[in-house]
Amino acid sequence: MEIARDVKGELKSRANDYVHEVYELVKKRNPDEKEFLQAAREVFDSLRPVFSKHPEFIYNGILERITEPDRVITFRVAWEDDTGKVQVNRGFRVQFNNSLGPYKGGIRFHPTVNSSIMKFLAFEQTFKNALTGQPIGGGKGGSDFDPKGKSNREIMRFTQSFITELSKYIGADMDVPAGDIGVGKREIGYMFGQYNRLKGGYEAGVFTGKDPNHGGSLGRKEATGYGCVYFVEEMLKEKSNSFKGKTVIVSGSGNVAIYAMEKAIELGSKVLACSDSNGYIYDPNGIDVETVKQLKEFDNKRIQEYIKFHKGATYSEGCTDIWKVPCDIALPCATQNELEEKDAAILIGNGVIAVGEGANMPCTEEAVLLFQANGVLFGPAKAANAGGVAVSAMEMSQNSMRLSWTVEEVDEKLKLVMRNIYESCHNAANNFGHPGNLVVGANIAGFLKVADAMVAHGVH
Ligand SMILES: NC(=O)C1=CN([C@@H]2O[C@H](COP(=O)(O)OP(=O)(O)OC[C@H]3O[C@@H](n4cnc5c(N)ncnc54)[C@H](O)[C@@H]3O)[C@@H](O)[C@H]2O)C=CC1
Ligand SMILES: O=C(O)CCC(=O)C(=O)O
DSSP states (O other): OOOOHHHHHHHHHHHHHHHHHHHHHHHHHSTTOHHHHHHHHHHHHHHTTTTTTOHHHHHTTHHHHHTSOSEEEEEEEEEEOTTSOEEEEEEEEEEEEOSSSSEEEEEEEOTTOOHHHHHHHHHHHHHHHHHTTSSOEEEEEEESOOOTTOOHHHHHHHHHHHHHHHTTTOBTTTEEEEEBTTBOHHHHHHHHHHHHHHHTSOOGGGOSSOOGGGTOOTTHHHHHHHHHHHHHHHHHHHTTOOSTTOEEEEEOOSHHHHHHHHHHHHTTOEEEEEEOSSEEEEOTTOOOHHHHHIIIIISOOOGGGGGGTSTTOEEEEOGGGGGGSOOSEEEEOSOTTOBOHHHHHHHHHTTOOEEEOOSSSOBOHHHHHHHHHTTOEEEOHHHHTTHHHHHHHHHHHHHHHTOOOOHHHHHHHHHHHHHHHHHHHHHHHHHTTOTTOHHHHHHHHHHHHHHHHHHHTOOO
Protein backbone atom coordinates (compact mmCIF):
# COMPACT_ATOMS: atom_id res chain seq x y z
CA MET A 1 0.00 0.00 0.00
CA GLU A 2 1.49 3.36 -1.06
CA ILE A 3 1.66 6.03 1.66
CA ALA A 4 1.66 9.72 0.62
CA ARG A 5 5.16 11.23 0.76
CA ASP A 6 4.35 13.87 3.39
CA VAL A 7 2.65 11.26 5.61
CA LYS A 8 5.69 8.99 5.21
CA GLY A 9 7.98 11.83 6.31
CA GLU A 10 5.83 12.53 9.35
CA LEU A 11 5.77 8.81 10.25
CA LYS A 12 9.57 8.51 9.91
CA SER A 13 10.02 11.42 12.29
CA ARG A 14 7.84 9.55 14.83
CA ALA A 15 9.82 6.29 14.48
CA ASN A 16 11.88 6.72 17.65
CA ASP A 17 8.93 7.64 19.84
CA TYR A 18 6.66 4.97 18.32
CA VAL A 19 8.32 2.04 20.11
CA HIS A 20 8.24 3.83 23.44
CA GLU A 21 4.62 4.95 23.05
CA VAL A 22 3.39 1.47 22.15
CA TYR A 23 5.36 -0.17 24.98
CA GLU A 24 3.68 2.22 27.46
CA LEU A 25 0.32 1.17 26.02
CA VAL A 26 1.14 -2.53 26.34
CA LYS A 27 2.27 -1.95 29.94
CA LYS A 28 -0.94 -0.15 30.77
CA ARG A 29 -3.04 -2.89 29.22
CA ASN A 30 -1.18 -5.78 30.93
CA PRO A 31 -0.04 -4.29 34.24
CA ASP A 32 0.57 -7.52 36.18
CA GLU A 33 1.97 -9.69 33.42
CA LYS A 34 5.68 -9.50 34.15
CA GLU A 35 6.86 -12.31 31.86
CA PHE A 36 4.79 -11.03 28.96
CA LEU A 37 6.12 -7.48 29.47
CA GLN A 38 9.68 -8.83 29.69
CA ALA A 39 9.29 -10.64 26.35
CA ALA A 40 7.66 -7.59 24.74
CA ARG A 41 10.37 -5.24 26.06
CA GLU A 42 13.13 -7.34 24.53
CA VAL A 43 11.42 -7.42 21.14
CA PHE A 44 10.64 -3.68 21.26
CA ASP A 45 14.26 -2.80 22.11
CA SER A 46 15.45 -4.75 19.10
CA LEU A 47 12.93 -3.18 16.74
CA ARG A 48 14.04 0.43 17.25
CA PRO A 49 16.01 0.57 13.95
CA VAL A 50 13.14 -0.94 11.92
CA PHE A 51 10.52 1.80 11.84
CA SER A 52 12.47 4.60 10.18
CA LYS A 53 13.08 2.19 7.27
CA HIS A 54 9.50 0.88 7.36
CA PRO A 55 7.05 3.72 8.10
CA GLU A 56 4.27 1.52 6.66
CA PHE A 57 4.40 -0.52 9.88
CA ILE A 58 3.62 2.61 11.91
CA TYR A 59 0.87 3.59 9.45
CA ASN A 60 -0.70 0.12 9.84
CA GLY A 61 -0.40 0.04 13.63
CA ILE A 62 1.61 -3.19 13.46
CA LEU A 63 3.26 -2.93 16.87
CA GLU A 64 -0.05 -2.14 18.58
CA ARG A 65 -1.70 -5.13 16.88
CA ILE A 66 1.15 -7.63 17.13
CA THR A 67 1.24 -7.32 20.91
CA GLU A 68 -2.47 -7.99 21.38
CA PRO A 69 -3.35 -11.70 21.02
CA ASP A 70 -6.02 -12.62 18.47
CA ARG A 71 -7.77 -14.31 21.39
CA VAL A 72 -7.12 -15.77 24.84
CA ILE A 73 -9.27 -18.74 25.76
CA THR A 74 -9.55 -19.58 29.46
CA PHE A 75 -11.59 -22.48 30.75
CA ARG A 76 -12.39 -24.70 33.72
CA VAL A 77 -10.95 -28.20 33.71
CA ALA A 78 -12.83 -30.41 36.17
CA TRP A 79 -11.67 -34.00 36.68
CA GLU A 80 -11.84 -36.78 39.24
CA ASP A 81 -8.73 -37.93 41.08
CA ASP A 82 -8.09 -41.56 42.07
CA THR A 83 -9.98 -41.13 45.36
CA GLY A 84 -13.09 -39.90 43.52
CA LYS A 85 -12.60 -36.29 44.64
CA VAL A 86 -13.43 -33.60 42.09
CA GLN A 87 -10.47 -31.38 41.24
CA VAL A 88 -10.57 -28.15 39.28
CA ASN A 89 -7.77 -26.60 37.26
CA ARG A 90 -7.63 -23.71 34.83
CA GLY A 91 -6.93 -24.26 31.14
CA PHE A 92 -5.56 -21.72 28.64
CA ARG A 93 -4.97 -21.38 24.93
CA VAL A 94 -3.52 -18.14 23.64
CA GLN A 95 -4.02 -17.82 19.88
CA PHE A 96 -1.61 -14.99 19.33
CA ASN A 97 -1.18 -14.44 15.63
CA ASN A 98 -2.14 -16.46 12.55
CA SER A 99 -0.81 -14.20 9.81
CA LEU A 100 1.59 -16.89 8.59
CA GLY A 101 -0.48 -20.03 9.17
CA PRO A 102 -2.55 -21.93 11.73
CA TYR A 103 -1.73 -21.13 15.37
CA LYS A 104 1.05 -23.49 16.44
CA GLY A 105 2.69 -24.04 19.80
CA GLY A 106 2.97 -26.34 22.76
CA ILE A 107 0.81 -27.13 25.78
CA ARG A 108 2.41 -26.80 29.23
CA PHE A 109 1.18 -28.57 32.38
CA HIS A 110 2.87 -26.94 35.35
CA PRO A 111 1.57 -25.31 38.56
CA THR A 112 3.14 -21.96 37.62
CA VAL A 113 1.05 -21.61 34.44
CA ASN A 114 -0.88 -18.33 34.33
CA SER A 115 -2.00 -15.76 31.81
CA SER A 116 1.33 -13.88 31.75
CA ILE A 117 3.38 -17.03 31.11
CA MET A 118 0.98 -18.24 28.43
CA LYS A 119 1.06 -14.87 26.68
CA PHE A 120 4.82 -14.51 26.77
CA LEU A 121 5.22 -18.00 25.32
CA ALA A 122 2.65 -17.44 22.57
CA PHE A 123 4.14 -14.03 21.70
CA GLU A 124 7.65 -15.51 21.42
CA GLN A 125 6.27 -18.44 19.45
CA THR A 126 4.89 -16.09 16.79
CA PHE A 127 8.39 -14.78 15.94
CA LYS A 128 10.06 -18.16 16.38
CA ASN A 129 7.66 -19.83 13.99
CA ALA A 130 8.21 -17.05 11.47
CA LEU A 131 11.97 -17.64 11.66
CA THR A 132 11.54 -21.30 10.65
CA GLY A 133 10.26 -20.14 7.25
CA GLN A 134 7.33 -22.55 7.54
CA PRO A 135 3.64 -21.59 7.26
CA ILE A 136 2.77 -21.53 10.97
CA GLY A 137 1.34 -18.83 13.23
CA GLY A 138 1.95 -18.49 16.97
CA GLY A 139 0.03 -19.93 19.92
CA LYS A 140 0.57 -21.61 23.27
CA GLY A 141 -1.57 -23.26 25.88
CA GLY A 142 -1.55 -25.14 29.11
CA SER A 143 -2.86 -25.55 32.58
CA ASP A 144 -1.82 -25.04 36.19
CA PHE A 145 -2.30 -28.81 36.63
CA ASP A 146 0.76 -30.37 38.30
CA PRO A 147 1.53 -33.81 36.83
CA LYS A 148 4.05 -34.52 39.63
CA GLY A 149 2.78 -37.33 41.85
CA LYS A 150 -0.30 -38.02 39.70
CA SER A 151 -1.12 -41.53 38.53
CA ASN A 152 -1.25 -42.39 34.85
CA ARG A 153 -5.05 -42.63 35.04
CA GLU A 154 -5.32 -39.21 36.72
CA ILE A 155 -3.21 -37.72 33.95
CA MET A 156 -5.45 -39.38 31.37
CA ARG A 157 -8.67 -38.13 32.97
CA PHE A 158 -7.31 -34.61 33.38
CA THR A 159 -6.05 -34.51 29.79
CA GLN A 160 -9.35 -35.80 28.41
CA SER A 161 -11.26 -33.11 30.30
CA PHE A 162 -8.79 -30.45 29.10
CA ILE A 163 -9.25 -31.47 25.46
CA THR A 164 -13.02 -31.80 25.71
CA GLU A 165 -13.14 -28.03 26.10
CA LEU A 166 -10.14 -27.13 23.93
CA SER A 167 -11.38 -29.24 21.01
CA LYS A 168 -13.86 -26.45 20.20
CA TYR A 169 -11.03 -24.11 19.27
CA ILE A 170 -8.39 -26.27 17.52
CA GLY A 171 -8.05 -28.13 14.21
CA ALA A 172 -5.48 -29.01 11.55
CA ASP A 173 -6.03 -25.68 9.72
CA MET A 174 -6.99 -23.67 12.78
CA ASP A 175 -4.65 -24.36 15.71
CA VAL A 176 -2.25 -27.25 16.17
CA PRO A 177 -0.99 -27.89 19.73
CA ALA A 178 2.08 -29.95 20.71
CA GLY A 179 4.03 -30.71 23.90
CA ASP A 180 5.97 -28.47 26.27
CA ILE A 181 6.89 -28.77 29.96
CA GLY A 182 4.96 -31.67 31.51
CA VAL A 183 3.46 -32.72 28.18
CA GLY A 184 5.11 -35.42 26.09
CA LYS A 185 4.14 -38.27 23.78
CA ARG A 186 1.84 -39.89 26.41
CA GLU A 187 -0.21 -36.74 27.03
CA ILE A 188 -0.37 -35.94 23.30
CA GLY A 189 -1.66 -39.50 22.79
CA TYR A 190 -4.49 -38.93 25.28
CA MET A 191 -5.31 -35.56 23.69
CA PHE A 192 -5.37 -37.02 20.20
CA GLY A 193 -7.52 -39.97 21.29
CA GLN A 194 -10.06 -37.74 23.02
CA TYR A 195 -10.17 -35.25 20.13
CA ASN A 196 -10.87 -37.99 17.58
CA ARG A 197 -13.46 -39.53 19.90
CA LEU A 198 -15.28 -36.19 20.16
CA LYS A 199 -15.11 -35.46 16.44
CA GLY A 200 -15.88 -39.00 15.34
CA GLY A 201 -13.02 -39.13 12.84
CA TYR A 202 -9.24 -39.28 12.55
CA GLU A 203 -7.69 -35.87 12.06
CA ALA A 204 -3.95 -36.65 12.12
CA GLY A 205 -2.78 -33.05 11.69
CA VAL A 206 -4.47 -31.57 14.76
CA PHE A 207 -1.58 -32.35 17.15
CA THR A 208 2.14 -32.80 16.66
CA GLY A 209 4.58 -34.65 18.86
CA LYS A 210 2.53 -37.83 18.42
CA ASP A 211 4.10 -41.26 18.75
CA PRO A 212 5.87 -42.07 15.45
CA ASN A 213 4.09 -45.43 15.50
CA HIS A 214 0.79 -43.63 15.08
CA GLY A 215 1.07 -40.44 13.13
CA GLY A 216 4.09 -38.70 14.69
CA SER A 217 7.25 -37.63 12.89
CA LEU A 218 10.48 -39.47 13.45
CA GLY A 219 12.98 -37.04 14.91
CA ARG A 220 10.43 -34.75 16.64
CA LYS A 221 11.42 -35.90 20.13
CA GLU A 222 15.07 -35.06 19.45
CA ALA A 223 14.46 -31.92 17.38
CA THR A 224 14.54 -29.09 19.94
CA GLY A 225 17.71 -30.28 21.68
CA TYR A 226 19.50 -31.27 18.47
CA GLY A 227 18.41 -28.04 16.79
CA CYS A 228 19.77 -25.98 19.67
CA VAL A 229 23.17 -27.65 19.34
CA TYR A 230 23.11 -27.17 15.54
CA PHE A 231 22.42 -23.48 16.08
CA VAL A 232 25.27 -23.07 18.58
CA GLU A 233 27.56 -24.99 16.20
CA GLU A 234 26.73 -22.35 13.54
CA MET A 235 27.66 -19.55 15.98
CA LEU A 236 30.93 -21.31 16.79
CA LYS A 237 31.68 -22.00 13.11
CA GLU A 238 31.54 -18.26 12.41
CA LYS A 239 34.48 -17.97 14.85
CA SER A 240 36.27 -21.01 13.34
CA ASN A 241 35.38 -23.01 16.44
CA SER A 242 33.17 -26.02 17.23
CA PHE A 243 31.76 -28.28 19.99
CA LYS A 244 34.72 -30.63 19.60
CA GLY A 245 36.75 -30.88 22.80
CA LYS A 246 34.56 -28.42 24.71
CA THR A 247 33.00 -28.80 28.15
CA VAL A 248 29.26 -28.20 28.32
CA ILE A 249 26.63 -27.79 31.02
CA VAL A 250 22.94 -28.21 30.35
CA SER A 251 20.23 -27.22 32.80
CA GLY A 252 17.12 -29.40 33.05
CA SER A 253 16.89 -33.09 32.26
CA GLY A 254 13.67 -33.18 30.28
CA ASN A 255 13.01 -33.50 26.57
CA VAL A 256 15.07 -30.53 25.39
CA ALA A 257 17.97 -31.07 27.80
CA ILE A 258 18.37 -34.81 27.08
CA TYR A 259 18.67 -34.39 23.32
CA ALA A 260 20.86 -31.28 23.60
CA MET A 261 23.24 -33.38 25.70
CA GLU A 262 23.08 -36.29 23.27
CA LYS A 263 23.98 -34.13 20.25
CA ALA A 264 26.66 -32.13 22.10
CA ILE A 265 28.35 -35.42 23.05
CA GLU A 266 28.00 -36.72 19.50
CA LEU A 267 29.80 -33.59 18.25
CA GLY A 268 32.77 -34.35 20.50
CA SER A 269 32.16 -32.38 23.69
CA LYS A 270 31.93 -33.53 27.30
CA VAL A 271 28.74 -32.67 29.20
CA LEU A 272 29.68 -32.17 32.84
CA ALA A 273 26.39 -31.35 34.52
CA CYS A 274 22.60 -31.31 34.20
CA SER A 275 19.76 -30.64 36.65
CA ASP A 276 16.13 -30.88 37.63
CA SER A 277 14.06 -28.51 39.75
CA ASN A 278 15.62 -29.91 42.97
CA GLY A 279 19.34 -29.89 42.20
CA TYR A 280 22.09 -30.84 39.78
CA ILE A 281 24.47 -33.69 39.07
CA TYR A 282 28.13 -33.28 38.16
CA ASP A 283 30.02 -36.10 36.46
CA PRO A 284 33.72 -35.39 35.81
CA ASN A 285 33.79 -38.36 33.40
CA GLY A 286 31.01 -36.82 31.32
CA ILE A 287 27.27 -37.33 31.81
CA ASP A 288 25.99 -40.66 30.52
CA VAL A 289 22.88 -39.54 28.67
CA GLU A 290 21.46 -43.08 28.47
CA THR A 291 21.21 -43.15 32.28
CA VAL A 292 19.46 -39.77 32.27
CA LYS A 293 17.02 -41.03 29.61
CA GLN A 294 16.26 -44.12 31.66
CA LEU A 295 15.65 -42.09 34.82
CA LYS A 296 13.60 -39.33 33.23
CA GLU A 297 11.86 -40.84 30.20
CA PHE A 298 11.03 -44.24 31.67
CA ASP A 299 11.41 -44.43 35.46
CA ASN A 300 10.09 -40.96 36.33
CA LYS A 301 12.84 -40.48 38.93
CA ARG A 302 14.70 -37.44 40.27
CA ILE A 303 18.11 -36.66 38.71
CA GLN A 304 19.72 -37.34 42.08
CA GLU A 305 19.36 -41.10 41.38
CA TYR A 306 22.06 -40.79 38.68
CA ILE A 307 24.87 -40.95 41.23
CA LYS A 308 23.80 -44.49 42.22
CA PHE A 309 24.89 -45.66 38.78
CA HIS A 310 28.04 -43.57 38.18
CA LYS A 311 31.03 -43.64 40.46
CA GLY A 312 32.64 -40.24 40.84
CA ALA A 313 29.43 -38.34 40.04
CA THR A 314 28.07 -36.00 42.71
CA TYR A 315 24.67 -34.46 43.44
CA SER A 316 24.10 -30.97 44.89
CA GLU A 317 20.82 -29.50 46.10
CA GLY A 318 19.74 -26.23 44.43
CA CYS A 319 19.27 -26.16 40.67
CA THR A 320 20.70 -22.69 40.04
CA ASP A 321 24.12 -23.64 41.43
CA ILE A 322 24.70 -25.59 38.23
CA TRP A 323 26.01 -22.35 36.68
CA LYS A 324 28.99 -22.49 39.06
CA VAL A 325 30.38 -25.50 37.20
CA PRO A 326 33.13 -24.17 34.89
CA CYS A 327 32.38 -24.84 31.21
CA ASP A 328 33.00 -23.58 27.67
CA ILE A 329 29.38 -23.78 26.55
CA ALA A 330 26.18 -23.36 28.59
CA LEU A 331 22.79 -24.53 27.36
CA PRO A 332 19.91 -23.48 29.64
CA CYS A 333 17.16 -25.97 28.75
CA ALA A 334 14.82 -25.94 31.77
CA THR A 335 12.52 -22.94 32.15
CA GLN A 336 12.10 -19.13 31.98
CA ASN A 337 14.38 -16.83 33.99
CA GLU A 338 16.46 -19.70 35.36
CA LEU A 339 19.76 -17.92 34.60
CA GLU A 340 20.18 -14.51 36.24
CA GLU A 341 22.80 -11.77 35.99
CA LYS A 342 24.78 -13.20 38.92
CA ASP A 343 24.88 -16.60 37.21
CA ALA A 344 26.01 -15.00 33.95
CA ALA A 345 28.82 -13.24 35.85
CA ILE A 346 29.99 -16.60 37.26
CA LEU A 347 29.89 -18.27 33.85
CA ILE A 348 31.85 -15.39 32.31
CA GLY A 349 34.39 -15.51 35.16
CA ASN A 350 34.84 -19.21 34.40
CA GLY A 351 35.52 -18.52 30.72
CA VAL A 352 32.25 -19.49 28.98
CA ILE A 353 32.45 -18.80 25.22
CA ALA A 354 28.90 -19.57 24.05
CA VAL A 355 25.38 -19.76 25.44
CA GLY A 356 22.42 -21.28 23.55
CA GLU A 357 18.89 -20.96 24.94
CA GLY A 358 17.18 -24.35 24.66
CA ALA A 359 14.36 -23.27 26.96
CA ASN A 360 12.08 -20.29 26.33
CA MET A 361 13.49 -17.04 27.80
CA PRO A 362 15.75 -18.89 30.30
CA CYS A 363 18.12 -15.91 30.69
CA THR A 364 16.96 -12.69 32.30
CA GLU A 365 17.39 -9.44 30.35
CA GLU A 366 20.33 -8.45 32.57
CA ALA A 367 22.05 -11.80 32.02
CA VAL A 368 21.74 -11.48 28.24
CA LEU A 369 23.21 -7.97 28.26
CA LEU A 370 26.13 -9.13 30.41
CA PHE A 371 26.93 -12.04 28.08
CA GLN A 372 26.83 -9.72 25.07
CA ALA A 373 28.94 -7.04 26.76
CA ASN A 374 31.60 -9.67 27.46
CA GLY A 375 31.76 -11.04 23.94
CA VAL A 376 30.05 -14.36 24.76
CA LEU A 377 28.33 -15.81 21.67
CA PHE A 378 24.63 -15.74 22.54
CA GLY A 379 21.88 -17.73 20.74
CA PRO A 380 18.42 -16.45 21.76
CA ALA A 381 15.59 -18.92 22.36
CA LYS A 382 13.42 -17.83 19.42
CA ALA A 383 16.18 -18.91 17.10
CA ALA A 384 18.11 -21.55 19.03
CA ASN A 385 15.15 -23.68 20.13
CA ALA A 386 13.09 -23.35 16.94
CA GLY A 387 14.07 -26.85 15.80
CA GLY A 388 11.23 -28.47 17.76
CA VAL A 389 8.45 -26.49 16.17
CA ALA A 390 10.17 -26.75 12.78
CA VAL A 391 9.94 -30.55 12.94
CA SER A 392 6.37 -30.19 14.21
CA ALA A 393 5.58 -28.32 10.99
CA MET A 394 7.25 -31.19 9.12
CA GLU A 395 4.95 -33.57 11.01
CA MET A 396 1.98 -31.54 9.75
CA SER A 397 3.29 -31.85 6.19
CA GLN A 398 3.78 -35.61 6.52
CA ASN A 399 0.27 -35.98 7.98
CA SER A 400 -1.21 -34.00 5.06
CA MET A 401 0.66 -36.10 2.53
CA ARG A 402 -0.09 -39.32 4.45
CA LEU A 403 3.50 -40.46 4.39
CA SER A 404 6.51 -40.66 6.73
CA TRP A 405 10.01 -39.40 6.19
CA THR A 406 13.00 -41.31 7.55
CA VAL A 407 14.80 -40.00 10.59
CA GLU A 408 17.77 -39.13 8.34
CA GLU A 409 15.54 -37.06 6.03
CA VAL A 410 14.06 -35.18 8.99
CA ASP A 411 17.49 -34.54 10.52
CA GLU A 412 18.85 -33.18 7.23
CA LYS A 413 15.88 -30.83 6.95
CA LEU A 414 16.30 -29.78 10.59
CA LYS A 415 19.98 -28.93 10.04
CA LEU A 416 19.06 -26.84 7.02
CA VAL A 417 16.32 -24.99 8.92
CA MET A 418 18.72 -24.21 11.78
CA ARG A 419 21.40 -22.98 9.36
CA ASN A 420 18.86 -20.78 7.56
CA ILE A 421 17.63 -19.36 10.86
CA TYR A 422 21.20 -18.56 11.86
CA GLU A 423 21.80 -16.81 8.55
CA SER A 424 18.56 -14.81 8.72
CA CYS A 425 19.42 -13.61 12.23
CA HIS A 426 23.01 -12.86 11.31
CA ASN A 427 21.99 -10.92 8.19
CA ALA A 428 19.19 -8.96 9.89
CA ALA A 429 21.58 -7.95 12.68
CA ASN A 430 24.07 -6.71 10.07
CA ASN A 431 21.48 -4.94 7.93
CA PHE A 432 20.02 -3.05 10.87
CA GLY A 433 23.32 -1.91 12.36
CA HIS A 434 23.92 -4.48 15.13
CA PRO A 435 26.45 -6.92 13.65
CA GLY A 436 26.85 -10.09 15.71
CA ASN A 437 23.82 -9.39 17.90
CA LEU A 438 21.62 -12.41 17.27
CA VAL A 439 18.99 -11.22 19.76
CA VAL A 440 18.35 -8.15 17.62
CA GLY A 441 18.72 -10.25 14.45
CA ALA A 442 16.18 -12.88 15.55
CA ASN A 443 13.63 -10.29 16.67
CA ILE A 444 13.92 -8.23 13.49
CA ALA A 445 13.96 -11.18 11.06
CA GLY A 446 10.92 -12.81 12.74
CA PHE A 447 9.07 -9.51 13.04
CA LEU A 448 9.55 -8.52 9.39
CA LYS A 449 7.92 -11.73 8.14
CA VAL A 450 4.89 -11.38 10.41
CA ALA A 451 4.57 -7.62 9.89
CA ASP A 452 4.68 -7.91 6.08
CA ALA A 453 1.88 -10.48 6.17
CA MET A 454 -0.17 -8.30 8.53
CA VAL A 455 0.15 -5.30 6.18
CA ALA A 456 -0.91 -7.50 3.26
CA HIS A 457 -3.95 -8.82 5.14
CA GLY A 458 -5.32 -5.38 6.04
CA VAL A 459 -6.22 -3.86 9.36
CA HIS A 460 -8.22 -6.14 11.65
N1 LIG B 1 9.60 -29.66 24.11
C1 LIG B 1 9.87 -28.87 23.10
O1 LIG B 1 9.86 -29.30 21.95
C2 LIG B 1 10.23 -27.45 23.33
C3 LIG B 1 10.43 -26.96 24.59
N2 LIG B 1 10.89 -25.68 24.74
C4 LIG B 1 11.16 -25.14 26.07
O2 LIG B 1 12.19 -25.90 26.69
C5 LIG B 1 12.04 -25.87 28.11
C6 LIG B 1 11.99 -27.29 28.63
O3 LIG B 1 10.91 -27.98 28.05
P1 LIG B 1 10.83 -29.58 27.96
O4 LIG B 1 12.20 -30.14 27.98
O5 LIG B 1 9.93 -29.89 26.86
O6 LIG B 1 10.09 -29.91 29.32
P2 LIG B 1 10.14 -31.24 30.20
O7 LIG B 1 8.94 -31.24 31.03
O8 LIG B 1 10.45 -32.42 29.35
O9 LIG B 1 11.44 -30.98 31.09
C7 LIG B 1 11.60 -29.89 31.93
C8 LIG B 1 12.77 -30.21 32.83
O10 LIG B 1 13.21 -29.06 33.51
C9 LIG B 1 13.36 -29.37 34.90
N3 LIG B 1 13.18 -28.12 35.61
C10 LIG B 1 12.06 -27.40 35.82
N4 LIG B 1 12.36 -26.26 36.47
C11 LIG B 1 13.70 -26.28 36.64
C12 LIG B 1 14.63 -25.38 37.18
N5 LIG B 1 14.23 -24.22 37.71
N6 LIG B 1 15.95 -25.71 37.14
C13 LIG B 1 16.36 -26.87 36.60
N7 LIG B 1 15.53 -27.76 36.09
C14 LIG B 1 14.23 -27.46 36.09
C15 LIG B 1 12.35 -30.44 35.18
O11 LIG B 1 12.70 -31.20 36.30
C16 LIG B 1 12.46 -31.25 33.88
O12 LIG B 1 13.55 -32.14 33.95
C17 LIG B 1 10.78 -25.04 28.36
O13 LIG B 1 11.16 -23.70 28.52
C18 LIG B 1 10.00 -25.18 27.06
O14 LIG B 1 9.10 -24.14 26.86
C19 LIG B 1 11.17 -24.88 23.68
C20 LIG B 1 10.97 -25.32 22.42
C21 LIG B 1 10.38 -26.60 22.14
O1 LIG C 1 6.15 -28.16 18.37
C1 LIG C 1 5.39 -27.25 18.63
O2 LIG C 1 4.37 -27.00 18.01
C2 LIG C 1 5.61 -26.32 19.79
C3 LIG C 1 6.97 -26.25 20.35
C4 LIG C 1 6.98 -25.21 21.42
O3 LIG C 1 6.08 -25.17 22.24
C5 LIG C 1 8.02 -24.22 21.46
O4 LIG C 1 8.70 -24.03 20.45
O5 LIG C 1 8.17 -23.54 22.49
